[in-house]
Amino acid sequence: MEQKNVIGIDIGGTTVKLAFVTYNGEIIHKWEIPTVSEGGPEKMVQDIATSIANEQRKLELSFDDFKGIGVGAPGYISLQEGIVYEAVNIGGWRDVPLSKLLGEATGYNVRIENDANLAALGEYWKGAGDKADNLLAYTLGTGVGGGIIANGELLHGANGTVAELGHMTVIAEGGRNCNCGRTGCLETEASATGIVRSAIDGIEKGRTTSLKAIYDENGKVSAKDVFEAAAEGDKLAEDVLDHVTTVLGLAISNMAIAINPSKIVIGGGVSKAGDQLLDPLRTKFDTYTLQRTGAAVEFVIASLGNDAGVIGAAYLALH
Amino acid sequence: MEQKNVIGIDIGGTTVKLAFVTYNGEIIHKWEIPTVSEGGPEKMVQDIATSIANEQRKLELSFDDFKGIGVGAPGYISLQEGIVYEAVNIGGWRDVPLSKLLGEATGYNVRIENDANLAALGEYWKGAGDKADNLLAYTLGTGVGGGIIANGELLHGANGTVAELGHMTVIAEGGRNCNCGRTGCLETEASATGIVRSAIDGIEKGRTTSLKAIYDENGKVSAKDVFEAAAEGDKLAEDVLDHVTTVLGLAISNMAIAINPSKIVIGGGVSKAGDQLLDPLRTKFDTYTLQRTGAAVEFVIASLGNDAGVIGAAYLALH
Incomplete structure (x- = not known):
């Protein structure tokens, strides 16, 4: 496995949590931005991309210091297709190609999953799941x-x-x-x-x-x-x-x-x-x-x- | 994947089903022997090994025509350890190292699982599971x-x-x-x-x-x-x-x-x-x-x- 950092994102109903995470699961830096549903997925994706670029600049990290992005969101999500089928709590999204949109906005490869599934994966990797x-x-x-x-x-x-x-x-x-x-x-x-x-x-x-x-x-x-x-x-x-x-x-x-x-x-x-x-x-x-x-x-x-x-x-x- | 045949075995309470199967899941030959619990696992393993050798001879197939053996049995089984923890219906086996025993008796690499799990896998591969x-x-x-x-x-x-x-x-x-x-x-x-x-x-x-x-x-x-x-x-x-x-x-x-x-x-x-x-x-x-x-x-x-x-x-x- 390449020893690069990645960006972890957890989109919730009120805030979007973001973190720069090392290849072995240590959080380098984490922050939040408000979840703004008005403006639709395109606006939220742009908010996220801008925020990531800003934080990278602040920490003097470059684009190439990161391998890719993982995103959790509440709702029915297809990892394989990169689509949020339905997400009631974040503006009622339907059939949003989130991997593609956020990939285009950031230049990174983006993988998405349901937020509860990713919380389980987090506990498995670095938490009580051991x-x-x-x-x-x-x-x-x-x-x-x-x-x-x-x-x-x-x-x-x-x-x-x-x-x-x-x-x-x-x-x-x-x-x-x-x-x-x-x-x-x-x-x-x-x-x-x-x-x-x-x-x-x-x-x-x-x-x-x-x-x-x-x-x-x-x-x-x-x-x-x-x-x-x-x-x-x-x-x-x-x-x-x-x-x-x-x-x-x-x-x-x-x-x-x-x-x-x-x-x-x-x-x-x-x-x-x-x-x-x-x-x-x-x-x-x-x-x-x-x-x-x-x-x-x-x-x-x-x-x-x-x-x-x-x-x-x-x-x-x-x- | 190597294009070799394998041997599939399904140990049941009354009969042991055996088959020579191609790498793409076609049955070349199948037969049964009675399940004889008396004599314990060693005896049953010997019966199976002898029967396999006999059928190979009949069909003029050599040891090297087969890559390995898979076995299903009713009970609690660890694939990873190759152990039948408990199998009430075949003589009350407990903690039998079936992979090792059958491997030694036949010379093949042996993998084991619960029979219902393997029936599901069969239906997945070549049956209605598609x-x-x-x-x-x-x-x-x-x-x-x-x-x-x-x-x-x-x-x-x-x-x-x-x-x-x-x-x-x-x-x-x-x-x-x-x-x-x-x-x-x-x-x-x-x-x-x-x-x-x-x-x-x-x-x-x-x-x-x-x-x-x-x-x-x-x-x-x-x-x-x-x-x-x-x-x-x-x-x-x-x-x-x-x-x-x-x-x-x-x-x-x-x-x-x-x-x-x-x-x-x-x-x-x-x-x-x-x-x-x-x-x-x-x-x-x-x-x-x-x-x-x-x-x-x-x-x-x-x-x-x-x-x-x-x-x-x-x-x-x-x-």
């Missing part, structure tokens, strides 16, 4: 994202919907509405949003809970509030966490039976609960998985935080 | 087996339990007992055995059904009987098929959301029902999957029958 050849990654945030490494490679899928693990159906009938248009998806239950929703359902049913005071005062509760209340023995909060870990434990065990991973990396805001989440999750997981499959698995909390995306994007650019 | 880079294969027989192709490769997993798709939990509570020691696995509902069990449950509950006469006369019904009764409008048989396709449709959709396949290959005895199975299965699948994921997928019936295993084993030996 280069496990078979790895599942879940990001429990506003939604639930996923990424799969198998046979030592990130899976790419047939048409940009690989590892949409938040959309596994976990409640076959009568589940909550999901943004995808269906009901009962994992992310309606196991995301921060789902946890809050379950807590509020309990409050509204009149259950006795310390969360009611928070809800009455602020008009809302957070997933963090739920974890804190559970730690103090609040029965509703405990029930919510029991429900979340049961649903998540079953969904993950069914994926583990397919992929036979040695690492399962849990990231996103909800993962800040640490062992308070992992311990009951592990117990539920073991209930639902084959004993031998379970014996291969270590659960770990993601370690790269917000850098996972740009590091995964850098890996994509290098390999 | 070289789809992303493919799920289900074998609906006495149990439910599976294999996964992703990024154009058979997945191998961390410790020999990859693609154990029959053991995905589909009934979280109160499911039937499974041979694996847990309850509610897919194969307790969607195998031929599961279909028969559901039909008999209905008969024993006193439901009016044409299957009762068959059951009373023979003391049993078959999955084929259930499909035939359903085709003639028998309500219980229709309900059983509705249940099976619902459970299977949900399980497959959850896997498709992970792998994003373009082909889903259904094989095994139950697949002989053809469109009577695939049509309702497709409808249920579409209910539970992302629209875009569903749009990429074609369901097909496996086309290689009992040859899938030896052809997949040959592919493994070649690549």
Whole structure:
């Protein structure tokens, strides 16, 4: 492998994260620019290209110090075709040839993938995944994202919907509405949003809970509030966490039976609960998985935080 | 790739299937020997080696006409280590270094994998899978087996339990007992055995059904009987098929959301029902999957029958 730097980019709904990354995964320099959807993809691509040139100039790095660019974006993306099929959160892009556009604007070879997949790849390369050849990654945030490494490679899928693990159906009938248009998806239950929703359902049913005071005062509760209340023995909060870990434990065990991973990396805001989440999750997981499959698995909390995306994007650019 | 022949072997509970296969997947010659568990792995390996040498002599083929051997066996198998960790159906083998033993007995390089995985690989290479880079294969027989192709490769997993798709939990509570020691696995509902069990449950509950006469006369019904009764409008048989396709449709959709396949290959005895199975299965699948994921997928019936295993084993030996 050529020992050159690459540029990792993680396009999100509010900011675009960028980083200069060495061939062995060290971040030399990182910065952000706002995501401006008005003006369409061409404008955003121009913003990114200009910003990269500016930062290179500031750091006295030349064009030739970099081998290429990797980009993650939220949505359905084809690595092979270099096309963003659909990205609701960044101006509703449809069929945008992002590799070609950004390649023309920068002069670099550009490879693109879904952002959750690249976060998984980042954790695999430099984070808690520790280069496990078979790895599942879940990001429990506003939604639930996923990424799969198998046979030592990130899976790419047939048409940009690989590892949409938040959309596994976990409640076959009568589940909550999901943004995808269906009901009962994992992310309606196991995301921060789902946890809050379950807590509020309990409050509204009149259950006795310390969360009611928070809800009455602020008009809302957070997933963090739920974890804190559970730690103090609040029965509703405990029930919510029991429900979340049961649903998540079953969904993950069914994926583990397919992929036979040695690492399962849990990231996103909800993962800040640490062992308070992992311990009951592990117990539920073991209930639902084959004993031998379970014996291969270590659960770990993601370690790269917000850098996972740009590091995964850098890996994509290098390999 | 070297244009040599290879030897594909599929070790089953009652017979060992063997074939001489060309580098492009054509079977030159195939034959079977009985599976004799008494005498342990060493004896079985010797039987296989002797049989191969005999058939080579008969066909006037020399040792050097073959590049190597691929072997499938039922159980938990590590390709990388060449070890059969556990194989209940062939004499309860445990930690057998099959690659090494058969390599020493034959002089060939030997690669081994789980038999259901190799059946998937066979269908991928020369069968209904049609070289789809992303493919799920289900074998609906006495149990439910599976294999996964992703990024154009058979997945191998961390410790020999990859693609154990029959053991995905589909009934979280109160499911039937499974041979694996847990309850509610897919194969307790969607195998031929599961279909028969559901039909008999209905008969024993006193439901009016044409299957009762068959059951009373023979003391049993078959999955084929259930499909035939359903085709003639028998309500219980229709309900059983509705249940099976619902459970299977949900399980497959959850896997498709992970792998994003373009082909889903259904094989095994139950697949002989053809469109009577695939049509309702497709409808249920579409209910539970992302629209875009569903749009990429074609369901097909496996086309290689009992040859899938030896052809997949040959592919493994070649690549």
